[in-house]
Amino acid sequence: MLKDEYKVYEEKMSKSIDSVSADFASVRAGRANASVLDRIMVDYYGSPTPIQQIASITSPDPRSLVIQPWDTSAVKLIKKAIETSDLGINPQDDGRSLRLAFPQLTEERRKELVKQIHKYGENGKVAIRNIRRDAMDYFKKMEKKSEITEDELKAAEKDLQKMTDDSCKKIDELLAKKEKELMAV
Secondary structure, eight states: OTHHHHHHHHHHHHHHHHHHHHHHHTSOOSSOOGGGGTTOEEEETTEEEEHHHHEEEEEEETTEEEEEESSGGGHHHHHHHHHHSTTOOOOEEOSSOEEEEOOOOOHHHHHHHHHHHHHHHHHHHHHHHHHHHHHHHHHHHHHHTTSSOHHHHHHHHHHHHHHHHHHHHHHHHHHHHHHHHHHOO
């Protein structure tokens, strides 16, 4: 009976892990990666638009990205959006496209990025624990209404804790992998 309820919370936890994974992908690790631009929105004709929707992004070499807007009037808008973002890179504008050169990361910058991914990981764990709390509240209400027994509540509590632990472990694995990637010279 409770298996259907578990699926809902398991899905939510899975989405939290995916969100943390996307956050990690947006942190640059010294190599040019188009996913660092995922979060940057361009004010294009009055509405915030992702760069990928108004331009093609290529990586001619491991240390640079080239952004070619389909509408050349968007070059200045994209440049402004990148400059105001927390990316820390100044794009070079040739009138038709933008070139982003990714410098080698310094040891200090690597440590800052590691702190940043630790924050992302902790935020993900907090989200997962909040999902567990919501689920427990839901099951406690069910028990109060006599929809489930006290034993079923205890079993649900145990299963939710296992789900939470597994999800947090996945985030820790992602975090360790990303940290290793960042600290590799």
